[in-house]
Amino acid sequence: MSDVKTLAIEKLKLLNPEYPELIEAIVVANKKIYLSLKTDKTKIDKFTRIKLQIEKELSAIDGIDSVSVSLTSHSESMQSKADTRAVTSGISEVRNIISVASGKGGVGKSTISINLAVAINQLGFSVGLLDADVYGPSIPKLVGDRQKPKKSKAGKILPIQKYNISLMSIGFLVPEDSPMIWRGPMVITAVSQMLNDVEWGQLDYLIVDMPPGTGDVQLTMAQRVPMSGAVIVSTPQDLALIDAIKGIEMFKKVNVPILGMIENMSTFICPNCKNESHIFGFEGAKVEAKNQNVDFLGDIPLEIDLRECSDNGKPIMLSKTDSTVSKKFLEIAKLVKSKIEDNSNSEKPNIIIN
């Protein structure tokens, strides 16, 4: 991929010898080129034309699926620097970034993120978990920990270490009851900083627990973070599925591979009478995965134990290792791992920062 980077810069030079000067950062990952250009705010029309010209030119490079050029004006340079570095330094030793997402809220993204993180760790990999939900951070509660992160000698934030997972969440940084009245760009910056300014170190996998929805914030994240793939969570009911499809489309739009769908709360077995009921419908996500031509990774039943372990701050993967749910998470983790390994493009991003 470093050839692609060199080639891209050469092509820019041919278009206009001054273009390489404008490059703030260039990242090649997952058959995508992410380019950030220094822009003069007063000449936005001119720079928009340059952006389109560059996107067209670089898209023609062999093996590249898409090109994303972001324009950053000088007055925004602090933020844009944080944003571009976000796709670079803090995660430069992270081999694979996987986002756990769904268009809909409350379907179990955070629950699945933490248990998947533990399951992948149990397969022998080093794992981190980033809570990208700035408005409703869940990870501190799910791991039963609210300690404040410390700083490293280099001034970076050290992730919280719990259950052998490196964790970061805005919930570790601000008091639980303080409301987050942040606008979109600030959210992006906050997430960028949790990627960049955190000393994630060497990790095989970084799981990103995405906030609900498919708005600008989620789209920008999907675009700017060099993700190896996305796992989509849905309950089987139609309403959740509609949003899950939006989620799939969002990732497809920015060329993030969909690793597959997980059906959460798929079935409920009454602990007393052992009768099975399908509270949110039956196999809806499984059927939809087929319709969407994405893999089905597995189903997680609606389980009181799962909810209780989450509320008690110790994931079911650690507190009830022999439970059906834990075994299912382990199977899902194996599938995710093999899908990532199959993806020949799951290379480490290649970075230049000017």
Ligand SMILES: Nc1ncnc2c1ncn2[C@@H]1O[C@H](COP(=O)(O)OP(=O)(O)OP(=O)(O)O)[C@@H](O)[C@H]1O
């Ligand atoms: N399979 C399950 N069985 C029982 N309870 C579950 C299950 N999955 C999730 N829950 C519970 O449902 C609630 C919502 O789950 P969670 O917070 O993981 O969803 P989310 O998609 O991350 O929500 P948000 O969109 O707000 O971020 C939590 O109380 C969680 O413990």
Ligand SMILES: [Mg+2]
């Ligand atoms: Mg959540």
